[in-house]
Amino acid sequence: MQRTFRGEFPQKIDNKGRVSIPANFRRVLEACDPDWLPGGSADPKLIIVYGDASRQFLEGYSAESMANVEAKIKAMKSGARKQYMTRFFSTLTWDTTVDSSGRLVLPKRLRDKIGLTDATEAMFAGTLDTFQIWHPDAYDALQAQRDAEALDGFEPGMDPTMMLDMEE
Secondary structure, eight states, rough: OOSSSSSSEEEOOOOOOOEEEHHHHHHHHHTTTEEEEEEEEOOOEEEEOOOSTTTOSSSOOHHHHEEEEEEHHSOOOHHHHHHHHHHHIIIIIEEEOOTTSEEEEEOOOHHTTTOOOOEEEEEEEEEEEEEEEEHHHHHHHHHHHHHHHHHTTSSSTGGGGGGGGGGO
């Protein structure tokens, strides 16, 4: 069973904030939720981190991936950084479940935070241990910027797999 979030998926979002979670993302949420059982009554858990004002996206964590983050925070020395990380990953979050039809309802304040107020689609992007939910325009702009930065100085048309063996 795949335990990582992969791919990018534009998903329709209605004016009430209902949006379907991509099917392969749902399988990861199910596999990484110790309380979920096939055919059982419990829907898979999902933790959405909306974070502070610097975040342009929402980030979805499975129960397992959030437990890993929480263990790292608990192991940190007391101080301002630990307080910030605790707030970021505990306070600035929303716990929910994926319903039996594979959807969730994003609250208006979360849609507003990333500019989905009048959007008809949300972009879901897998990032291995987590996935991100973006306004499609913001996602496209950031990816174009990141690609340009990563490829700066390389020959046009270079095979990107060549970078796997390069030093930073």
